Amino acid sequence: MRRRLAALGAGLALLTAACGTGGGTSADPAPKSASARAAAALDRLAANTVVPLEGPTPAPELPVTVDSSDGRRVTVTDASRILPLNGGVAEIVFTLGLGKNVVGRDITATFAEAKKLPQVTKAHDVSAESVLSLRPTVVLADTDTGPKEAIDQIREAGVPVVVLDPATKLADVTTRTTRIAAALGVPEAGKALNSRMAKEISQARAGVPEGSRPKVAFLYMRGSAAVYLIGGKGSGADSLLEAAGAQDAGVAAGFGRPFTPITTEALAQASPDVILMMTKGLDSVGGLDGLLQVPGIAQTPAGMNKRVVDMEDGVLLSFGPRTPLVIDILVDRIHRT
Numbered sequence: 001m002r003r004r005l006a007a008l009g010a011g012l013a014l015l016t017a018a019c020g021t022g023g024g025t026s027a028d029p030a031p032k033s034a035s036a037r038a039a040a041a042l043d044r045l046a047a048n049t050v051v052p053l054e055g056p057t058p059a060p061e062l063p064v065t066v067d068s069s070d071g072r073r074v075t076v077t078d079a080s081r082i083l084p085l086n087g088g089v090a091e092i093v094f095t096l097g098l099g100k101n102v103v104g105r106d107i108t109a110t111f112a113e114a115k116k117l118p119q120v121t122k123a124h125d126v127s128a129e130s131v132l133s134l135r136p137t138v139v140l141a142d143t144d145t146g147p148k149e150a151i152d153q154i155r156e157a158g159v160p161v162v163v164l165d166p167a168t169k170l171a172d173v174t175t176r177t178t179r180i181a182a183a184l185g186v187p188e189a190g191k192a193l194n195s196r197m198a199k200e201i202s203q204a205r206a207g208v209p210e211g212s213r214p215k216v217a218f219l220y221m222r223g224s225a226a227v228y229l230i231g232g233k234g235s236g237a238d239s240l241l242e243a244a245g246a247q248d249a250g251v252a253a254g255f256g257r258p259f260t261p262i263t264t265e266a267l268a269q270a271s272p273d274v275i276l277m278m279t280k281g282l283d284s285v286g287g288l289d290g291l292l293q294v295p296g297i298a299q300t301p302a303g304m305n306k307r308v309v310d311m312e313d314g315v316l317l318s319f320g321p322r323t324p325l326v327i328d329i330l331v332d333r334i335h336r337t
Contacts, residue, residue, distance in 0.1 A: 034207030038332030041325035045315060049112045050094045050322075053192055057097045060185030069143050070163040077160075078137035079184045085126055085141045088167055088320045090114050092180050093140070095321040096189045103134045110314065128153035140180065142166050167319035170239040173197060176319070193321065200324035201243060204331050208245030212335045216241050216309075217249035217272035217302065220259060221291075223284035228294065229259040230266055236317050237276060244330035246274070264296035274334045275302040278313040309333045 044051075060079040068074045082101045084090040087108030093099065094113055105114045106121040120130040128150040131139065139154055139161045155161045162183045167176045174194050181190025218231035218241070231237050231248065232255025238248040249272035250260065260266055275291075285291050288308055297303045311329065315322060 034204075034328075034332040034335070037204060037207060037328040041328035044325055045312065045322070047112070048110070050091055050099075052095055052097045052099065053189060053196070057100075058186040058189040060098075062185040064182065064185050066162060066179070066183045068161070068163045069165045072163075074160050074162050074183075076138050076162065076183055076185065081135060081137040082184065083120070083131060083134060083136035083139045084109070085120070085131075085139060085145045086164075087111075087114075087314070088176075088318055089140045089142070089164065089180060091318075091320045091322065092177055092193070093184070095193060096177075096181060096184070096186055098184060098186070103136055104131070108314070126150040126154075128157075132157055132159070138162065138183070140164065140183065168236065170243055170319065170323070173319050173323055177321075197321065197324050201327050204324060204327040205243065205245065207328075207331045209335050212245065214246050214273040214334055215249040215252055215271065216246045216274045216276050216334055217267075217270050217300075218276045219262065219281070221262075221277065221281040221285050221294075223281075223286070223290070228262040230255070230262050230270060232257055232260055234258040240317075240323075240326060240330065241276070241334075243327050244334060246330070246334050249273075262294065262296070264299070267296035267300050270300070272300055272302045273305075274307045274309060275300075276330075276334070277308065277310045278316055279310045280313050282308070282310045307336075 062079060063075055063077040065073055065075045079098065080101055081103045082093055082098060083104045084093055084102065085106045087106065087110060090102065090105055090109040091111060093102055099113055102117060104120045105117040106126070107119060107124060118134065120127055120134070125147055126145060131154050136159055139159055141151060141161055141163050143163055143165055145151060151161060164176060164179055167173065177193050178190045181187050218235050218237035220229045220231065221227060230250050232250035235250060235258045238251055241248045249270040253270040282291060285294065288306060291308065292298045292303055302308065309330070311326065316326060
């Protein structure tokens with residue numbers, strides 16, 4: 001929860017600033033209408049695959065020395081056997097065109113191209129022995145990848161370990177892609193991917209109806225654990241909603257914390273037109289019918305009109321190459337009347 005529900009800022013400007021740098025486009029022509037783009041995005045997500053950059057596979061120019069988020073300077077001399085210890089990082093590596101160099105995966109790398117690779121994590125803990133058995137030439141990790149002892153053991157075995165900050169806001173899509181591409185010696189491919197994503201998000205935003213700015217409340221629920229929260233400033237969804245042409249209802253209501261316990265008073269104050277949830281969260285409270293039984297939900301405009309949008313947990317806040325698909329779907333669904 002910490003990674004996906006960490007603070008988000010309004011990062012669209014930083015991402016779209018990448019437009020015009022580098023090359024590369026989506027494999028398929030972009031549908032023009034919001035509904036057509038959303039339908040295509042749903043098909044892409046259902047296929048659970050990545051779309052690599054067009055053109056020849058980039059050739060890493062190595063060695064390179066890069067900053068690691070653990071305070072080290074790391075030199076990478078070989079990118080022939082890459083091991084990403086995070087699903088989002090793996091997705092970027094594959095989209096850059098280096099998927100054939102990836103030798104293993106962690107439990108969160110669930111897209112089709114990665115599933116055939118050996119898994120090196122037990123639950124979410126990294127097994128140093130499993131990692132070293134794959135003879136990686138570079139390991140990409142997050143600051144919250146652990147346990148620390150396993151990362152230290154990998155590093156002590158002579159494997160370069162580049163640690164990255166987790167992606168927690170829309171602007172991080174650009175930063176993370178740039179850092180990964182630099183570490184693997186393919187900086188131009190990173191620029192091309194950032195340019196492609198910026199173009200895709202710009203196309204999605206073009207579908208926002210003029211004058212439409214619905215208030216959308218992001219609700220994080222886990223019914224089995226009795227967790228019922230409404231997002232506010234820094235919830236993990238505010239920059240996505242901003243990018244999709246909506247207003248975060250919690251932010252508009254003055255909720256200064258990322259999450260506030262759901263009460264009838266908080267819901268009345270937020271008064272959302274639309275509710276956004278993760279699919280597993282909605283399922284955990286019994287779907288739409290169960291959600292409407294939560295005190296205060298049925299009395300909101302969203303509840304009265306049954307305006308609830310849900311998206312798969314691992315995609316909604318992934319902040320990677322598939323984030324433009326999330327924006328496509330949100331633009332279509334939250335602006336419907």
